[in-house]
Amino acid sequence: MVHIDTAIAGIQLSNPMMLASGILDENGYTMLEILKKGAAAVVTKSIGTSERTGYKPPVVVPIQGGLLNAVGLANPGIDNFRDEMKIALSGNRPVFGSIFGATADEFLQLGLKMEEYGATAVELNLSCPHVAGYGTEVGSDPVLVEDIVNTLKSNLKIPVFAKLSPNVTDIVEIAKAAQKADALVLINTVRAMSIDIHARKAVLTNRYGGLSGQAIKNVGVRYVYEVSKETGKEIIGVGGIENAEDLIEYIMAGASAVQIGTALYTQGKDVFSRIAAGLVEFMESEGFNRISEMIGVAVE
Numbered sequence: 001m002v003h004i005d006t007a008i009a010g011i012q013l014s015n016p017m018m019l020a021s022g023i024l025d026e027n028g029y030t031m032l033e034i035l036k037k038g039a040a041a042v043v044t045k046s047i048g049t050s051e052r053t054g055y056k057p058p059v060v061v062p063i064q065g066g067l068l069n070a071v072g073l074a075n076p077g078i079d080n081f082r083d084e085m086k087i088a089l090s091g092n093r094p095v096f097g098s099i100f101g102a103t104a105d106e107f108l109q110l111g112l113k114m115e116e117y118g119a120t121a122v123e124l125n126l127s128c129p130h131v132a133g134y135g136t137e138v139g140s141d142p143v144l145v146e147d148i149v150n151t152l153k154s155n156l157k158i159p160v161f162a163k164l165s166p167n168v169t170d171i172v173e174i175a176k177a178a179q180k181a182d183a184l185v186l187i188n189t190v191r192a193m194s195i196d197i198h199a200r201k202a203v204l205t206n207r208y209g210g211l212s213g214q215a216i217k218n219v220g221v222r223y224v225y226e227v228s229k230e231t232g233k234e235i236i237g238v239g240g241i242e243n244a245e246d247l248i249e250y251i252m253a254g255a256s257a258v259q260i261g262t263a264l265y266t267q268g269k270d271v272f273s274r275i276a277a278g279l280v281e282f283m284e285s286e287g288f289n290r291i292s293e294m295i296g297v298a299v300e
């Protein structure tokens, strides 16, 4: 008998898949729908201290192998997010509140609100690649990363996840700076751009954006492997997962669970049930009984 349940930071998950931040998760009802479609948990859109409208369209464009986006951290602001959390939590599955800020104090205020709203854990977005002053600008400074993670760990009761960026020179240095986090989330999108050759200009209004989807899967697998090997920390893998084989690669590279974003656009919302079926089939044919038997088996 095959069991596909797993755990991250002591939180039980009925299967290893959760919804990634930024995709269908600014609204409580769409998060509920994703849970009904088979995700074991959802991560919310990254929420900041106040409402932001983000960049002018186009903010998401399909390109070969995935999506290019520069949404600009558009979000309703933390005070307007209480009701969405309540609705998402009515699904009786874990809801992870993603937050972004420019300083440790901003992250702390947001983290305390998410805890008050009932979030199962907070996910710190230290990695958005396209907004000045936030995300990677914060997440590529190991001193600031350590300060933010340690401040939240000392003041919150719920687990703290740190979502790191691939757009840094030395991921292990940043991962070590975040070592007090209960789990690391790897990776956010890869900085990229696309040119409209007829218009003779960048496709995105922000010019640069973040690449997600199939094209970044092997980048993500490598980051998970390297950070797992060098730090031994619990990891949630994310980037380009579309099928059971992709998920299993991440698990064998050291992830205990994964997140799925772009595949919801490219494969539809049934992606969770399809991957779960493929996972069971693989485990049966390869003689694995539990996910824990596969975590990190490729790491040497």
Ligand SMILES: Cc1cc2nc3c(=O)[nH]c(=O)nc-3n(C[C@H](O)[C@H](O)[C@H](O)COP(=O)(O)O)c2cc1C
Binding pocket: 020, 021, 022, 023, 045, 046, 060, 067, 069, 071, 073, 098, 125, 128, 163, 187, 188, 189, 211, 212, 213, 214, 216, 238, 239, 240, 241, 259, 260, 261, 262, 263
């Ligand atoms: C349209 C869009 C919006 C996103 N917004 C966020 C966000 O608000 N916070 C965040 O941490 N990651 C955000 N991401 C990144 C995803 O959570 C994920 O790390 C990345 O897309 C790689 O996974 P995927 O290939 O399965 O999409 C966004 C991605 C996309 C495509």
